[in-house]
Amino acid sequence: METNYEGIWVPIITPFSNGQVDHPALAKLASHLAAGGVAGLVVGATTGEGALLLPGEQEAIFATLRQAVPQLPLLLGVSHASTQLAAEQARRLSALAPEGFLVTPPVYVRPSQEGVRRHFEVIVEAADRPLLIYNIPYRCGVTVEVETIAALARDPRIVGIKECGGSIERLARLIQETPLRVFSGEDHLNFPALCLGGHGTIAASAHLRPELHVRMFECCRQGRLAEARDLAAALRALVHDLFAEPNPAPLKSILASQGWCANELRLPFVPASADLAERLLQHWAQLPQDD
Numbered sequence: 001m002e003t004n005y006e007g008i009w010v011p012i013i014t015p016f017s018n019g020q021v022d023h024p025a026l027a028k029l030a031s032h033l034a035a036g037g038v039a040g041l042v043v044g045a046t047t048g049e050g051a052l053l054l055p056g057e058q059e060a061i062f063a064t065l066r067q068a069v070p071q072l073p074l075l076l077g078v079s080h081a082s083t084q085l086a087a088e089q090a091r092r093l094s095a096l097a098p099e100g101f102l103v104t105p106p107v108y109v110r111p112s113q114e115g116v117r118r119h120f121e122v123i124v125e126a127a128d129r130p131l132l133i134y135n136i137p138y139r140c141g142v143t144v145e146v147e148t149i150a151a152l153a154r155d156p157r158i159v160g161i162k163e164c165g166g167s168i169e170r171l172a173r174l175i176q177e178t179p180l181r182v183f184s185g186e187d188h189l190n191f192p193a194l195c196l197g198g199h200g201t202i203a204a205s206a207h208l209r210p211e212l213h214v215r216m217f218e219c220c221r222q223g224r225l226a227e228a229r230d231l232a233a234a235l236r237a238l239v240h241d242l243f244a245e246p247n248p249a250p251l252k253s254i255l256a257s258q259g260w261c262a263n264e265l266r267l268p269f270v271p272a273s274a275d276l277a278e279r280l281l282q283h284w285a286q287l288p289q290d291d
């Protein structure tokens with residue numbers, strides 16, 4: 001499969017039913033996202049509750065998605081405190097032939113930038129497949145600095161970054177100073193990131209009305225900025241409230257209300273509050289209707 005690392009990618013949720021992965025719901029949701037024009041899926045990242053999956057579940061989810069949406073490239077999330085365990089996970093998952101990996105820096109242990117760089121070097125060697133760096137300091141406790149990213153980008157297997165640093169300045173530097181495909185992972189910064197020349201987004205919010213996100217991406221690409229800005233404005237309140245409580249709880253509540261999955265998360269995630277769930281439905285009802 002020829003993979004263009006660009007466009008709107010979705011870090012797909014993991015639907016659960018009575019504690020087990022709900023594979024039929026997963027396949028149905030993935031087909032719906034594909035029909036909405038998304039460019040690819042990420043399996044077992046933050047939104048997919050990747051940190052909470054049990055041994056073998058990420059592989060099973062991958063198999064279901066490969067069968068349901070064979071036309072879509074799939075990235076696998078990898079995240080550990082230990083370089084050794086992350087590399088073992090990447091080596092094992094590599095046998096599934098994913099189009100790539102989305103890898104966080106080591107979580108919790110807060111190493112130096114040299115330690116962060118060596119973590120990615122060991123993992124890309126083990127995976128020997130395209131790798132995107134997942135910079136998400138508020139979840140990992142460590143930032144991958146731009147200089148570290150530029151050094152890693154010398155390896156041709158390191159193809160991109162999903163940036164959740166929350167800074168326009170950093171997004172601009174990554175786009176201008178590295179050869180990487182730069183994806184916005186901060187949903188409220190997706191539009192500015194695309195205006196700066198970002199290559200796409202990996203956005204939990206694109207589960208909902210994916211075609212609006214795809215249209216916003218295409219408008220930015222084609223220089224139809226007024227139209228893109230209107231779409232970003234229409235999505236703003238919903239995107240904001242999807243992160244008013246820890247992702248993916250708000251997202252699962254709205255997906256559940258539409259019948260895509262049960263409103264079930266794995267602890268320590270808990271379902272969204274009733275107030276927020278109600279607000280999300282109001283935002284949803286105000287999205288632009290289909291043409």
Ligand SMILES: O=C(O)C1=N[C@H](C(=O)O)C[C@H](O)C1
Pocket residue numbers: 011042045046047048136139164185186187202203204205247248
């Ligand atoms: O799972 C992801 O990938 C994303 N995670 C972010 C988070 O919740 O930390 C949000 C982003 O939309 C995608």
